[in-house]
Amino acid sequence: xLVEYRITGRGTADIAAxxxxxxxxGALPPGSLLPPMxxxxxxxxxxxxxxxxxxxxxxxxxxxxxxxxxxxxxxPRPSTTPRDALRMVVPAGVRDIAEGNPDVSLLPSxxxxxxxxxxxxxxxxxxxxxxxVSPDLARLARADFDxxxxxPGPVAVTSGALDAMERxxxxxxxxxxxxAVEDPGWGGSxxxxxxxxxxxxxxxxxxxxxRTDAVARALAAGARALVxxxxxxxxxxxxxxxxxxxxxxxxLARHPGVLLIEDDHGHGIVDxxxxxxxxxxxxxxxxxxxxxxxxPDLRLAVLTGDAVTLDRVRGRQRLGPxxxxxxxQHAVVELWTSNAVDRAAVARAxxxxxxxxxxxxxxxxxxxxxxxxxxxWVPVADETVVVTRLLAAGWAVAAGAIFRVEAxxxxxxxxxxxxxxxxxxxxxxxxxxxxxGVAGGRND
Numbered sequence: 001x002l003v004e005y006r007i008t009g010r011g012t013a014d015i016a017a018x019x020x021x022x023x024x025x026g027a028l029p030p031g032s033l034l035p036p037m038x039x040x041x042x043x044x045x046x047x048x049x050x051x052x053x054x055x056x057x058x059x060x061x062x063x064x065x066x067x068x069x070x071x072x073x074x075x076p077r078p079s080t081t082p083r084d085a086l087r088m089v090v091p092a093g094v095r096d097i098a099e100g101n102p103d104v105s106l107l108p109s110x111x112x113x114x115x116x117x118x119x120x121x122x123x124x125x126x127x128x129x130x131x132x133v134s135p136d137l138a139r140l141a142r143a144d145f146d147x148x149x150x151x152p153g154p155v156a157v158t159s160g161a162l163d164a165m166e167r168x169x170x171x172x173x174x175x176x177x178x179x180a181v182e183d184p185g186w187g188g189s190x191x192x193x194x195x196x197x198x199x200x201x202x203x204x205x206x207x208x209x210x211r212t213d214a215v216a217r218a219l220a221a222g223a224r225a226l227v228x229x230x231x232x233x234x235x236x237x238x239x240x241x242x243x244x245x246x247x248x249x250x251x252l253a254r255h256p257g258v259l260l261i262e263d264d265h266g267h268g269i270v271d272x273x274x275x276x277x278x279x280x281x282x283x284x285x286x287x288x289x290x291x292x293x294x295x296p297d298l299r300l301a302v303l304t305g306d307a308v309t310l311d312r313v314r315g316r317q318r319l320g321p322x323x324x325x326x327x328x329q330h331a332v333v334e335l336w337t338s339n340a341v342d343r344a345a346v347a348r349a350x351x352x353x354x355x356x357x358x359x360x361x362x363x364x365x366x367x368x369x370x371x372x373x374x375x376x377w378v379p380v381a382d383e384t385v386v387v388t389r390l391l392a393a394g395w396a397v398a399a400g401a402i403f404r405v406e407a408x409x410x411x412x413x414x415x416x417x418x419x420x421x422x423x424x425x426x427x428x429x430x431x432x433x434x435x436x437g438v439a440g441g442r443n444d
Contacts, residue, residue, distance in 0.1 A: 007035070010046055015054035016061075023063055023074055032074040034064060060175040062195035075194060090396040096417065097426075098398040100234060100374060102269070103416040106349060107295045108340035110331065117330035132314065132323035133157050136333045141288070141302040150286050151279035153304040156314050157324045161263055161289040162188045164303045164313075165227065166196065168285045171312035172259045173198055173224055180218035180226040182210055184377070184404040186234045186263075189227055202406050205233065207371045209240035212247040219251070225259035226252070230274055232266030232292075232373025235403045235412035237354065239266065239372040245275035252280040259309075260284040268293030270372045271347035283309050290332055292374070293341050300328050350374055353415040353423070360427035366434050376413045380434055383409045389433035395426060 005027045009015035022028035034040070037055060041048040055072055058064045066072045090096045138155040145153075158164040169179065175197030181189055183202035193200050201223050204214040210228055218226070228248075231239040240248070252258060260281045264274060267288040278284040285305035290298045304310070317323070335341070354370045361368040361378065370376035380386045383399045390397050390411075400410035418426070 005032070007040060007044070009044065009054075010050075012050055012053040012057060015040075015044070015046075015051060016057045019054070019058055020061075020063055028074050030074050030076045034072045034074070036071060056175075060197035062191075062197065065194070091391075094391060094394055094396050095422075095426075096396045097414050098396045098412070099417075100398075100412075100414050101296065101416060102292050102374065103349070106341075106346050107293075108335060110295065110298075110335075112338070113331040113334040113340065114327075116334040117327045120330050121327060126326040130326070132317070134326055134329040134333060137302070137329045140333060140336050142304065144288075145286070145304050148274040148276065150274075150276050150304060151284075153306055154310045155302055155304050156310050156317070157329060158287075158301050158303065158313075158317070159299045159321070159324055160291065161265070161287050161301045162192060164285070164287045164301050165189060165261055165263065166192055167313045167316060168259070168261055168287075168303070168305070168309060169193070169196060169198065169225060171309055171316065172283055177224040178218075178222050180210075180215060180223040182227065182229060182233065184235055184400060184407045184410065185227075186229065186265075187402045189263075190403070190405060193227075200405060204407065205236055205238050207236070207238050207369055208244040209233070209238050210244075210248065212244065212251060215248060216251055219255050219258065223258065225261065227261045227263065228277060230262050230264040230266065230276070230286075231270050231272055232375075234265060234373070235375050235398070235400070235410075236377040237370040237373045237375050239270070239272045240275050240277070242273075242275050245277060248277050249280050252277060256280075256282050262286040264288045265292070266373050268341060268343050269346050269350060269374070271344060271351065272372050278305070282306065285309055285313075290335075293343070293346060294332070294335055298328060298332065300324055300332055350415065353418050353420055356420050356423045357413065357415055357418070357427065360423050361430060364427055364431035366427070366431050370415075374414050374416045376415060377410050378413065378430060378434065379408055379410045381409065383411060386411050386430075386433045390429055393429040393433065395429055 005022045008018045037051040038048050041051045059066060064072050065075050133155055141155050158167060178199040178201050179193045180201045180203045181193055182205045201218040201221055203218050204211045258281050260277060262276060262278055264286060269292045276286060278286050283306050285303050287301055287303040289301040354376060357376050358368045358370045366378060368376050368378045383401060387397060387399050398412040
């Protein structure tokens with residue numbers, strides 16, 4: 001749609017800022033068609049190259065997208081409007097199972113770990129010039145990687161998984177490059193890729209992870225990178241099986257120039273084994289965050305990868321934040337060495353809730369997915385109808401729009417706050433909402 005909004009400016013930065021202001025104010029809503037570059041250049045009295053540079057800047061910032069002769073449009077979800085902004089306000093008295101947070105009762109107390117880190121700091125303060133990665137943390141992380149047959153490689157530390165993903169992508173790709181991303185998948189990665197000026201190529205997912213045929217199509221379409229969630233995929237709960245890993249490794253071996261990023265989202269909270277793909281391509285990284293098992297506010301992830309990738313990540317990091325607080329690193333070392341989290345018990349707790357819900361939905365004729373992790377994904381015909389009816393029934397669930405691009409509609413139910421005795425009531429409510437929201441009363 002062509003929107004009447006006056007773009008102003010004489011220089012590249014001013015023109016780009018004018019468009020961004022229109023997007024931020026709502027005057028240029030998602031899908032708005034921008035004027036052709038030569039036409040806008042004529043209106044502003046500037047060289048077409050100036051407008052071209054402004055549009056390029058906007059693409060790189062994730063504000064607009066360009067599709068050949070169809071022109072440039074404001075992205076359906078500009079980088080200034082992340083998917084989290086689509087979350088609803090949960091009314092009082094409604095049971096909230098929309099958020100993807102872990103069960104706080106399963107998280108360890110940080111008192112002892114932070115106190116131990118403070119004592120260590122008192123004895124040997126961390127100063128400029130020290131190794132950005134605690135040697136103890138690197139040793140423990142590397143031993144954990146080795147135990148799961150992750151190929152050898154150095155270790156880096158970032159402020160969470162998304163930070164690591166961004167640094168790895170930027171280390172190898174340029175604006176305009178295509179990245180194969182799971183669909184449905186984690187909203188953070190679906191927002192991050194276009195925000196970096198990269199193009200998303202959707203990859204369909206089933207219970208065993210990214211479908212091999214979908215990955216093959218994305219690679220044939222020119223994907224320069226592939227992002228895979230190893231376990232506890234958000235929102236579907238998929239986990240890469242041994243058979244699927246073998247298929248994907250064979251496929252990736254024929255594309256050695258592809259950058260592979262594996263997000264082991266379920267590390268510490270699932271009991272399914274890791275089947276890594278890493279090492280088949282020339283450049284790769286495998287990321288593990290402490291968020292789900294030890295607490296989101298730790299803001300710490302460890303990653304390993306090939307030497308070139310890790311060198312670029314750490315080198316660029318030195319020019320920005322420098323390092324992740326060694327106090328936090330020492331606290332994580334204390335948590336790991338003191339066995340503050342019983343990983344088997346945590347995996348069992350989440351598994352009992354998730355499996356109970358999937359089975360209860362199955363008994364009621366509702367198809368659901370939840371092989372691992374915190375979430376259950378229910379395909380539906382109309383997200384709005386199902387979300388609204390569940391809200392009226394006292395349950396807040398996440399609409400699938402937060403997690404998908406072209407995948408079919410669905411809703412995500414997070415089991416972390418759910419008690420097993422609550423499962424039958426929730427399953428009844430979901431079944432009723434889905435039957436109402438599906439033509440012919442079926443959940444296909």
